[in-house]
Amino acid sequence: MSNVLLATDSTALHQRVHEASGGTCIAVPAHPLPADPAHLLAQLQEQSLPDILVLDATRSPEDALALAARFDREVPGTAIVLIGDADTLSLDAMRAGVRDVIDAGTGVEELRVALGRVAQSLAVHRAQPVDPVTAMPILQAPGRVLSVLSPKGGAGKTTLATNLAVGLATATPGSVVLVDLDVQFGDVATALGISPEYTLDDVVHGASLHDPIALKTHLTLHPSGLSVICAPESPASADAISGDQVSALLSTLSTQFRYVVVDTAAGLGARTLAVLDHTTDPLLLSTFDVAGARGLAKEMATLRELGMLTNARQVVLNFADPKSGLSTQDVEATIRSKVDLTIPHSRAVSASLNMGVPLLQHKPRDPVSKQVGKLLAYYADAAAKRGNGRHRAAA
Ligand SMILES: Nc1ncnc2c1ncn2[C@@H]1O[C@H](COP(=O)(O)OP(=O)(O)O)[C@@H](O)[C@H]1O
Ligand SMILES: [Mg+2]
Incomplete structure (x- = not known):
């Protein structure tokens, strides 16, 4: 299972993400969210970089989107997921490089499926060699x-x-x-x-x-x-x-x-x-x-x-x-x-x-x-x- 870093103040959400990730989730407070990804990562101490960053965007969606956008640019190997209202956040989230927006009330099973899907697309993305000249993925078979x-x-x-x-x-x-x-x-x-x-x-x-x-x-x-x-x-x-x-x-x-x-x-x-x-x-x-x-x-x-x-x-x-x-x-x-x-x-x-x-x-x-x-x-x-x-x- 992937390493998950969760930024939230909700113990209930922490509990569910913890279960859904098979116990590989580390939680840090979301209030206030730092503007700089390095400040968030500093809380991990000796741990390696997370595969998935889950940001609770329910309290301050703008701060979460700003942090997601910087994270996407500065830590490209980590996939970002937002917790919040998909109808209002999806477009800005996509622009910020977020992979998925999940409702705050989502149960453990659905969270497990959603995180699994993100982990799967991350694995495909990482495994794909990139052509140094065109910067496009080198395909093993025609598309x-x-x-x-x-x-x-x-x-x-x-x-x-x-x-x-x-x-x-x-x-x-x-x-x-x-x-x-x-x-x-x-x-x-x-x-x-x-x-x-x-x-x-x-x-x-x-x-x-x-x-x-x-x-x-x-x-x-x-x-x-x-x-x-x-x-x-x-x-x-x-x-x-x-x-x-x-x-x-x-x-x-x-x-x-x-x-x-x-x-x-x-x-x-x-x-x-x-x-x-x-x-x-x-x-x-x-x-x-x-x-x-x-x-x-x-x-x-x-x-x-x-x-x-x-x-x-x-x-x-x-x-x-x-x-x-x-x-x-x-x-x-x-x-x-x-x-x-x-x-x-x-x-x-x-x-x-x-x-x-x-x-x-x-x-x-x-x-x-x-x-x-x-x-x-x-x-x-x-x-x-x-x-x-x-x-x-x-x-
Ligand atoms: N499921 C749908 N419900 C409501 N309106 C639709 C639906 N699918 C298409 N439309 C509308 O029908 C029109 C034609 O759709 P469009 O995708 O441009 O068709 P085509 O490319 O086949 O000509 C557009 O105005 C579009 O918004
Ligand atoms: Mg058409």
């Missing part, structure tokens, strides 16, 4: 290409792609890139609230297409640690981007990132077919209605014919409404395939899009965030199985 596809616009591709990418980046910092391949009308930059200096246009027409070092200078970084390639500003210049260029870009990216998440335009145009050629994990998305299911059935039939419908696919229905008169079984009969996940309608989705903050960060407990969390768990599980050499694609 996974997760493409979000749907026959029609407005199904929620951008919503799903951005939240999924941010979730993956939070779990595996520095290992995820999101590419907006809805080249004409892509709105990933808006959804993430970022203003890119370079876009897909610069990437495909320069040396970066085949050169990872040049490529790195053209990426836009999101506060979650996600790298992003945004769609071009002008739909006209976007149209000049070919399927071959898309193909070359995805090949280069998959040598540099563990996960390449691709947001696509509706339908199966030349660029999306090039994306499919590189896709290891297709995510097929449709609205939960008759027209959506029929469109999805046609798209899946085409992919089946092309031999592109791998078993690792995930079929996701958005805007699920139990009162619509349509059941998941009806859709499954239409598409001749299992539905893996349904996502309900939530007003928080458009609010978060307007703010430019992914829902997963803005409202981690929203029902839509919870469903995205299930997809993240599926990909983490698939990665763990591959790691053990017994990867089995989802049915």
Whole structure:
């Protein structure tokens, strides 16, 4: 089990974290929290650096966030977890390099799971060799290409792609890139609230297409640690981007990132077919209605014919409404395939899009965030199985 340093004044929390960490927790007072990580670490005396720092942010969230940010910069080998309200703290926490925000009332079992997850991602992060020139992780195998596809616009591709990418980046910092391949009308930059200096246009027409070092200078970084390639500003210049260029870009990216998440335009145009050629994990998305299911059935039939419908696919229905008169079984009969996940309608989705903050960060407990969390768990599980050499694609 990992060494845990806990800063809190609550004996009840200390007791629970102590149990959850298998007795490896050292507690120090949280009031007042020092501004300097060295002052906190000085209280450890002879002990080695902690694997996980748990900061109780319930009394003074601003001090906890400031200390977390400094800790993240100055003690990079330690993962930081905050105790506090996830809904209000998550975004600032992510910006400060915090791995997880856990509610103050969380029980021992849930704490054990959460700390285990943090320890696991820390172990992966530490084990990963870094290329001294590009400062990117050296991959043992090509990265996974997760493409979000749907026959029609407005199904929620951008919503799903951005939240999924941010979730993956939070779990595996520095290992995820999101590419907006809805080249004409892509709105990933808006959804993430970022203003890119370079876009897909610069990437495909320069040396970066085949050169990872040049490529790195053209990426836009999101506060979650996600790298992003945004769609071009002008739909006209976007149209000049070919399927071959898309193909070359995805090949280069998959040598540099563990996960390449691709947001696509509706339908199966030349660029999306090039994306499919590189896709290891297709995510097929449709609205939960008759027209959506029929469109999805046609798209899946085409992919089946092309031999592109791998078993690792995930079929996701958005805007699920139990009162619509349509059941998941009806859709499954239409598409001749299992539905893996349904996502309900939530007003928080458009609010978060307007703010430019992914829902997963803005409202981690929203029902839509919870469903995205299930997809993240599926990909983490698939990665763990591959790691053990017994990867089995989802049915
Ligand atoms: N589950 C949901 N609940 C409520 N609104 C949603 C949901 N999913 C998507 N939306 C909204 O629907 C619109 C289209 O979503 P978007 O992700 O842009 O779709 P696409 O990229 O497939 O065109 C956006 O305004 C988005 O906020
Ligand atoms: Mg879109």
